[in-house]
Amino acid sequence: MDQGQFITAPNAADTRSVAAAIRRSQARERLRSFALAMPLLTLLLLSFGIPIAILLSRAVYDPTIANALPLTGAAMQSWSGNGIPEDKTLEALAADLKASQQNGNLSEFAKGLNARLPGARSHILKTARALDKEGVADTVSVIKSMPFWTSPGTWATIVRGRHALTSFYLLSAVDLRWNADGSIERVPPEQAIFLRVFARTFLMAATVTLATLVLGFPLAYLISSVPKTLGAILIVAVLLPFWTSILVRTAAWTVLLQKFGLVNDVLLWLGVTGTRLDLMYSRLGLVIAMTHIQLPFTLLPIYSVMRTIQPSQMRAAYSLGGRPLTSFLRVYLPQVVPGIMAGCLLTFILCLGYYITPALIGGAGDQLISNFIANYVNVELNWEMAAALSFILLVFTMGLYAVFARMLGLDRLKPV
Amino acid sequence: MMVAHTNRQFETLAAKGVSHAEPDRFVEFVDVEKSYDGCSFAVTRLNMHVAKGEFLTLLGPSGSGKTTTLNMLAGFERPTNGSIMLDGQSVDRRPPYERNIGMVFQNYALFPHMTVEENVGFPLSVRKFSKADVTARVHKALDMIQLRKFGDRRPGQLSGGQQQRVALARALVFEPSLVLMDEPLGALDKKLREHMQLEIKQLHSMLGVTIVYVTHDQSEALTMSDRVAVFNNGGIAQIGTPDNLYKKPESPFVASFIGENNTLEGIVEQVSGHVCQVALRGGGLLRATPIDIGTQGTSCQVAIRPECIRIAAAADEENDFEATVEGRIYLGDHLRLLARLDNGQLLSVKVGPETITTEAQRIRLGWSHTECRAFPAQQ
Ligand SMILES: Nc1ncnc2c1ncn2[C@@H]1O[C@H](COP(=O)(O)OP(=O)(O)O)[C@@H](O)[C@H]1O
Ligand SMILES: [Mg+2]
Numbered sequence: 001m002d003q004g005q006f007i008t009a010p011n012a013a014d015t016r017s018v019a020a021a022i023r024r025s026q027a028r029e030r031l032r033s034f035a036l037a038m039p040l041l042t043l044l045l046l047s048f049g050i051p052i053a054i055l056l057s058r059a060v061y062d063p064t065i066a067n068a069l070p071l072t073g074a075a076m077q078s079w080s081g082n083g084i085p086e087d088k089t090l091e092a093l094a095a096d097l098k099a100s101q102q103n104g105n106l107s108e109f110a111k112g113l114n115a116r117l118p119g120a121r122s123h124i125l126k127t128a129r130a131l132d133k134e135g136v137a138d139t140v141s142v143i144k145s146m147p148f149w150t151s152p153g154t155w156a157t158i159v160r161g162r163h164a165l166t167s168f169y170l171l172s173a174v175d176l177r178w179n180a181d182g183s184i185e186r187v188p189p190e191q192a193i194f195l196r197v198f199a200r201t202f203l204m205a206a207t208v209t210l211a212t213l214v215l216g217f218p219l220a221y222l223i224s225s226v227p228k229t230l231g232a233i234l235i236v237a238v239l240l241p242f243w244t245s246i247l248v249r250t251a252a253w254t255v256l257l258q259k260f261g262l263v264n265d266v267l268l269w270l271g272v273t274g275t276r277l278d279l280m281y282s283r284l285g286l287v288i289a290m291t292h293i294q295l296p297f298t299l300l301p302i303y304s305v306m307r308t309i310q311p312s313q314m315r316a317a318y319s320l321g322g323r324p325l326t327s328f329l330r331v332y333l334p335q336v337v338p339g340i341m342a343g344c345l346l347t348f349i350l351c352l353g354y355y356i357t358p359a360l361i362g363g364a365g366d367q368l369i370s371n372f373i374a375n376y377v378n379v380e381l382n383w384e385m386a387a388a389l390s391f392i393l394l395v396f397t398m399g400l401y402a403v404f405a406r407m408l409g410l411d412r413l414k415p416v
Numbered sequence: 417m418m419v420a421h422t423n424r425q426f427e428t429l430a431a432k433g434v435s436h437a438e439p440d441r442f443v444e445f446v447d448v449e450k451s452y453d454g455c456s457f458a459v460t461r462l463n464m465h466v467a468k469g470e471f472l473t474l475l476g477p478s479g480s481g482k483t484t485t486l487n488m489l490a491g492f493e494r495p496t497n498g499s500i501m502l503d504g505q506s507v508d509r510r511p512p513y514e515r516n517i518g519m520v521f522q523n524y525a526l527f528p529h530m531t532v533e534e535n536v537g538f539p540l541s542v543r544k545f546s547k548a549d550v551t552a553r554v555h556k557a558l559d560m561i562q563l564r565k566f567g568d569r570r571p572g573q574l575s576g577g578q579q580q581r582v583a584l585a586r587a588l589v590f591e592p593s594l595v596l597m598d599e600p601l602g603a604l605d606k607k608l609r610e611h612m613q614l615e616i617k618q619l620h621s622m623l624g625v626t627i628v629y630v631t632h633d634q635s636e637a638l639t640m641s642d643r644v645a646v647f648n649n650g651g652i653a654q655i656g657t658p659d660n661l662y663k664k665p666e667s668p669f670v671a672s673f674i675g676e677n678n679t680l681e682g683i684v685e686q687v688s689g690h691v692c693q694v695a696l697r698g699g700g701l702l703r704a705t706p707i708d709i710g711t712q713g714t715s716c717q718v719a720i721r722p723e724c725i726r727i728a729a730a731a732d733e734e735n736d737f738e739a740t741v742e743g744r745i746y747l748g749d750h751l752r753l754l755a756r757l758d759n760g761q762l763l764s765v766k767v768g769p770e771t772i773t774t775e776a777q778r779i780r781l782g783w784s785h786t787e788c789r790a791f792p793a794q795q
Contacts, residue, residue: 310523310525312521312523312525313525313527315490315492315512315519315521315525316519316521316525316526316527317527317538318491318492318511318512318513319490319491319492319512319513319515319517319518319519319587319596320513320518320519320538320539320542320586320587320590321513321516321539321542321543321590322513322538322539322542323513323542324513326542327513330538330542331527331538334529335527335528335529
């Protein structure tokens with residue numbers, strides 16, 4: 001008994017010190033790996049992480065109204081929020097508008113309010129002009145004479161815009177808005193566009209993913225089962241499109257898909273169709289072009305997994321009495337699943353961000369969410385809306401990835 | 417319902433067990449040839465049969481056509497010419513999944529995504545055995561290889577020897593009457609290999625299955641087999657019991673491939689019945705057992721095993737040579753002497769460990785004509 005304690009006590013201490021030593025050496029190891037990855041991490045953070053964070057923050061941070069209406073904001077503190085604010089607020093508004101006019105910030109404010117309240121720009125510019133006239137003493141009555149300023153909707157918007165932090169853009173990105181009595185509602189159907197575009201984007205990504213899988217799986221199987229030299233030639237053929245930019249490939253498709261282009265010629269010659277199809281500016285043409293561009297992304301992970309499956313696996317299944325279909329389904333396919341998952345996920349996520357191809361080949365009704373984001377960035381200069389749409393897309397994508405990873409065992413991607 | 421189902425399974429198993437041919441021709445290769453590329457043959461004019469319950473080993477150097485032969489029997493490759501009979505019926509048109517032949521592969525070919533139990537249960541479940549039946553048989557098979565408690569593991573979590581045993585259980589669990597093994601122990605270390613040899617041998621005698629076993633390891637072939645077919649260049653060089661092959665090789669290839677052999681070169685001097693006289697290169701006469709050798713004046717080579725050579729005190733042996741000890745290798749249970757004959761040719765001699773010799777010592781070596789065999793010289 002005594003002896004037993006005598007023996008176990010030092011052992012326990014030994015175990016502890018060994019464990020501590022292992023932890024120490026692992027910590028050193030981690031530090032070392034971290035140091036090795038440091039330069040890349042810094043570059044990514046500076047050139048990628050921070051800019052994205054800044055851009056995305058614009059989806060919820062918009063100080064335009066707060067900056068343009070400092071006096072109004074202060075005067076509104078005591079307002080109950082019902083109907084039209086008191087006269088001192090209207091006076092402050094007039095002062096703010098004049099100040100903006102003088103330091104040249106008026107058009108920016110007008111644009112900012114217009115984004116939240118369509119049509120507001122012209123009213124603001126008109127008000128500023130009226131206030132600017134010589135000899136206007138009673139600014140309050142000037143403002144009160146305009147129906148725009150006596151509408152409760154206008155003031156509800158200004159109250160919400162008084163804070164630099166706003167949920168307006170994020171709600172808009174999913175076709176929602178604050179209504180006058182402070183609850184969230186759907187925007188009227190004629191204004192609702194984004195949910196439909198998101199749905200279209202996901203549907204398009206799913207269609208293209210499925211098409212690449214249907215085309216890519218048999219091809220990957222073929223390449224992995226032919227002799228090595230032929231397999232190498234086929235792989236080069238698959239990779240060939242990678243050597244030209246996506247813009248060039250898209251441009252090539254715009255030529256091929258013309259009404260009197262090669263694809264229509266071939267379809268007609270084969271007798272598949274009786275008349276020439278409108279492939280350009282159509283959903284079908286877009287699917288064809290995107291499938292072509294995405295095929296290698298789906299195929300390569302599948303191929304790389306298939307290559308590692310030894311021929312003896314199927315032979316073993318046959319010799320054990322498995323018929324070809326049974327053997328394929330129970331022995332071959334389960335081992336390829338990680339490759340299918342990786343390839344499909346890659347293509348699906350890349351498809352969610354397609355921009356050039358839909359812009360050039362798709363019709364007006366085939367534009368994907370990236371086209372809208374680009375439009376807000378390049379044409380409308382409404383970066384807040386662009387940021388909000390990007391944010392929603394990012395959340396959707398990451399959520400989807402998490403679901404895929406959980407449900408289909410992405411951890412199986414790591415080599416066995 | 418379940419019982420009826422199981423009975424039907426038994427009936428089909430039993431039906432397959434009914435022999436249509438003589439029991440010693442359970443498997444038969446008739447003039448089988450195989451060419452992969454259409455110009456060279458991987459297997460040529462192969463005639464061979466395997467008896468029911470026999471343990472036949474295909475032994476030969478790498479590239480001699482052993483795997484090709486096995487694959488044709490399993491149904492993975494089709495013979496270019498000839499035909500293969502299984503139980504008196506030609507199987508040339510029968511796909512592998514209808515041959516009911518168990519196979520153990522060199523790399524085990526276990527299914528990595530299935531547990532050990534699922535692997536072993538695979539041949540049963542594809543045969544539509546009931547769940548309970550599958551479980552019972554799988555447990556019995558795992559007990560047989562003493563891996564019952566590893567049933568839930570995946571192959572990747574087992575050692576090489578354990579994987580090998582699982583592959584074995586999987587090939588035996590559906591009670592095939594014929595099991596093929598292609599270098600099944602090639603990846604194991606020596607100790608484990610010897611252990612597994614015994615285990616396979618025990619399973620063979622316990623279950624009474626017919627086994628066709630491929631190896632390039634001659635000692636493995638000799639210890640395990642009822643008969644050994646020595647392959648060379650796509651054909652059988654010699655087929656027989658291990659004892660027969662060891663003692664009576666019919667070609668210099670077999671003589672040197674199986675066990676160790678000294679080769680002495682010379683010219684045929686005289687052939688009379690079961691004895692011939694050979695004039696050795698460098699001088700000296702020798703009496704040997706002639707095997708297909710040519711007439712007087714043709715060159716030949718004489719094979720003699722190291723353990724057949726004795727150190728003699730006097731010139732009382734049929735063949736008697738003086739030699740000088742050039743080297744001594746101590747191997748624990750015996751001693752290996754390298755002795756240079758006076759005609760310049762070198763012999764390896766196996767003697768007891770207590771034999772007292774020193775380097776450069778002159779010794780007298782002797783053996784009889786029945787212990788050495790003269791073959792035509794190889795080109
Ligand atoms: N699938 C194949 N395609 C072409 N040649 C092959 C193939 N398999 C084997 N061979 C050739 O056939 C000969 C015999 O090979 P194999 O039966 O594998 O010999 P072993 O198993 O005795 O080492 C070799 O020359 C080999 O190169
Ligand atoms: Mg082989």
